Amino acid sequence: MKFHYAISGDDYSQAGLASTDIKKKLKEKGVLPQFIRKAVVSMYEAEINMIIHAGGGTADVELEDDKIRIVMTDTGPGIPDVEKAMREGFSTAPVFIQEIGFGAGMGLANIKRNCDELEINTVPGxxxxxxMTIYFYDQSQNECP
Ligand SMILES: Nc1ncnc2c1ncn2[C@@H]1O[C@H](COP(=O)(O)OP(=O)(O)OP(=O)(O)O)[C@@H](O)[C@H]1O
Ligand SMILES: [Mg+2]
Structure with a gap:
């Protein structure tokens, strides 16, 4: 199954709608709650980032029996130093964003923790x-003891 969402960059009241819709689809499909959580947390953080830092964009989701692949695309300013941006506590969010409860610098670290695979392709300007890819089975069970 494939899903496409346009994420508006100027309406904070719409923030989180795409990830909420995916949560519904995953529940309908009967995916186990721990995997739903990982997918929805990751997508929500990327969705909010897209709204706050990049003026919106699109989300393309491919839902399969054993995994979900979420592609978030924006034409915002890009991330000049990804390694730095991934660090907990690093944020360029302005004060008015912090006042509405975002900008703690935790989003990308949270995505990293919850995804099984994460690829960030960014070009400044x-x-x-x-x-983001999340598998619907326990990865550790495939590892050698
Ligand atoms: N899509 C994006 N486009 C441009 N810059 C981004 C994007 N996503 C993240 N960033 C940059 O990476 C930084 C860290 O992102 P992260 O999600 O970890 O924290 P935050 O969004 O600032 O705060 P929080 O997620 O805790 O509300 C951001 O402050 C911003 O500078
Ligand atoms: Mg964030």
Missing amino acids: KGTIII
């Missing part, structure tokens, strides 16, 4: 593509 052009935009950012974030690709």
